[in-house]
Amino acid sequence: MKKLLLISILVLAVFYAFREIVYKPYMWKKAMNTPEHRLQMGSFLFSKQTGSNGSQSSQFNYLIFKVVEINGDYVRLSPIRQLSEKGKLKSSDFSFTRETYRSLKLNIKKLTITPISRKDLYKEGATYTVNDYLLNKYPSLKKSRYYYEELSESEKNIHLPAEYFTLVYSKEKIIEKKKLIPWIINNSDKPELAKSLSQKVSLILN
Secondary structure: OHHHHHHHHHHHHHHHHHHHHHHHHHHHHHHOOOOOOOOOOOOEEEEEEEOOOOOOOOOEEEEEEEEEEEEOOEEEEEEOEEOEEOOEOOHHHHOEOHHHHHHHHHHHHHOOOEEEEHHHHHOOOOOOEOOHHHHHHOHHHHOOOEEEEEOOHHHOOOOOHHHOOOOEEEHHHHHHHOEEOEEEOOOOOOOEEOHHHOEEOOEEEO
């Protein structure tokens, strides 16, 4: 009986290792060659990341990003967020629940998501809430309060990650490793990859 149990455990371990090391990477790279999942400008990246999101009941952050620039191996992302209703700032609008995250995986291409200039988010009223200025300048917010920060022309095509938003990742690692590994400047003028800050990509959609 013990021998049979040991064999069963070994078979399961081999199967799990094969799935994680061989099968999943193969299917990821295969998907990256299809128009629906290829990494490109405008792609949506879904990432279930470990760490605190302000809720003691959850160990994951459910994040969705928009690809706003690709410059060589530098991929700059902008998080998809939801503006709070006018005069009703809610911390829950800054993160997704597991249920909302799953729903957006299925429906994000049908959703109105407004690109907003970063400076406009601070123009009037409470930060990150819908106000008259934003509604007048971005009428699409009346359909949906989802948005991402758009790059200005002066922010595009910058070659050093030190001048980027903080969300700059390696294109190669996303494609080859299914991971978000950030480029950083660490006591040097030469960019380096912070592998210790790596997080998994769950899905790419176009």
